[in-house]
Amino acid sequence: MQKKIGFIGAGNMATAIVNGMLANGACAPQSLFMFDIDKDKLAELCQSRGINACPSAAQVVRACDIIVLAVKPQNYREVLFGLRGAATSEKVFVSIAAGISIAFVTQALGCNCPCVRVMPNTPLLLGEGATALCPSDNIRDEDFQTVYNMFALSGVCEILPESQMNTVIAVNGSSPAYIYLFAKAMVDYAKQEGIEEKAAMRLICATLKGSAKMLEASGDTPDALIQKVSSKGGTTIAALNKLEEAGFYTAIQSAMDSCTKRAQELSQ
Incomplete structure (x- = not known):
C-alpha cells in the first residue's frame, strides 16, 4: 500500500519535494495532501498538481502516514501544539527547519511519534539538493526509506547522527x-x-x-x-x-x- 504523505506549509521547499516526487513517478498525486494558511497559494498548488488540499493542518495529520512540517522555525511550537489531538505513535513527522530537534517535535506533539530531522538546501528546487537526515530510534525502516527517497529524488543525501545536525547546517x-x-x-x-x-x-x-x-x-x-x-x-x-x-x-x-x-x- 502506498504511503499517504502530507505537507503542512506550501512554501518553496514543500513545493520542491512535491515536484520531485511527481516528476519521478514516485507517487500518485492522490496520495499527497497539503495545508497552508495562504488559501490562494494552497489552491493554486494543489489544483495545478492534482493533489489534495486540506482545510486544516490537523486534517493533514489525520489523512496521512508521513507528515512534512514545512513551516518556519518560529512557528513550530504553535503548529505542533495544534496537532496534539491528531498525532499518534503511528504517524511519522519530518522536520525540515533549522535548529528543531527530534525531542522538540515529540515533546510539543505530546506523543512519542517517529520523527526524521532533515536539513535540505535550496538547490533542491532544481533537483540538485544536498540533504542531511537523522531518523529517530523508533522509526520503522520502511518509513525512513520512504522519507529518504523523497529527498534523494532531488539530490544527494547523507544520514548523520543528531549531534551533527546543527553543524551540518553550516555545511549544506x-x-x-x-x-x-x-x-x-x-x-x-x-x-x-x-x-x-x-x-x-x-x-x-x-x-x-x-x-x-x-x-x-x-x-x-x-x-x-x-x-x-x-x-x-x-x-x-x-x-x-x-x-x-x-x-x-x-x-x-x-x-x-x-x-x-x-x-x-x-x-x-
Missing part, C-alpha cells in the same frame, strides 16, 4: 549563500573592470559548476586541485596570496562556526 543548509556572495564579489569586480554583467555571470556560473564537478569526479583533494591550477610566480598564486593575506580561509570557517552556534541557540 546555509552554504549556498556563501557561494552566492563569492559569485557576487567576482561579478562586481568583472563589471568594475568593464566586462558586461551577463558575460561575467555566464563565465562565473560555468566556472563554479565545472570546479564542483572537478572536485567531485577527480578524486583529488582540494589542496591537490589548487596546486594544479597554480604555477610559481603566476596569476593564480598572486590571487591566492591576497586571499590568504585577507584571512579568506579563516573567515569562511568563522562564518560556519557562527552558523552552527546560531543553530544551537535555536535548539534551546
Whole structure:
C-alpha cells in the first residue's frame, strides 16, 4: 500500500519535494495532501498538481502516514501544539527547519511519534539538493526509506547522527549563500573592470559548476586541485596570496562556526 504523505506549509521547499516526487513517478498525486494558511497559494498548488488540499493542518495529520512540517522555525511550537489531538505513535513527522530537534517535535506533539530531522538546501528546487537526515530510534525502516527517497529524488543525501545536525547546517543548509556572495564579489569586480554583467555571470556560473564537478569526479583533494591550477610566480598564486593575506580561509570557517552556534541557540 502506498504511503499517504502530507505537507503542512506550501512554501518553496514543500513545493520542491512535491515536484520531485511527481516528476519521478514516485507517487500518485492522490496520495499527497497539503495545508497552508495562504488559501490562494494552497489552491493554486494543489489544483495545478492534482493533489489534495486540506482545510486544516490537523486534517493533514489525520489523512496521512508521513507528515512534512514545512513551516518556519518560529512557528513550530504553535503548529505542533495544534496537532496534539491528531498525532499518534503511528504517524511519522519530518522536520525540515533549522535548529528543531527530534525531542522538540515529540515533546510539543505530546506523543512519542517517529520523527526524521532533515536539513535540505535550496538547490533542491532544481533537483540538485544536498540533504542531511537523522531518523529517530523508533522509526520503522520502511518509513525512513520512504522519507529518504523523497529527498534523494532531488539530490544527494547523507544520514548523520543528531549531534551533527546543527553543524551540518553550516555545511549544506546555509552554504549556498556563501557561494552566492563569492559569485557576487567576482561579478562586481568583472563589471568594475568593464566586462558586461551577463558575460561575467555566464563565465562565473560555468566556472563554479565545472570546479564542483572537478572536485567531485577527480578524486583529488582540494589542496591537490589548487596546486594544479597554480604555477610559481603566476596569476593564480598572486590571487591566492591576497586571499590568504585577507584571512579568506579563516573567515569562511568563522562564518560556519557562527552558523552552527546560531543553530544551537535555536535548539534551546
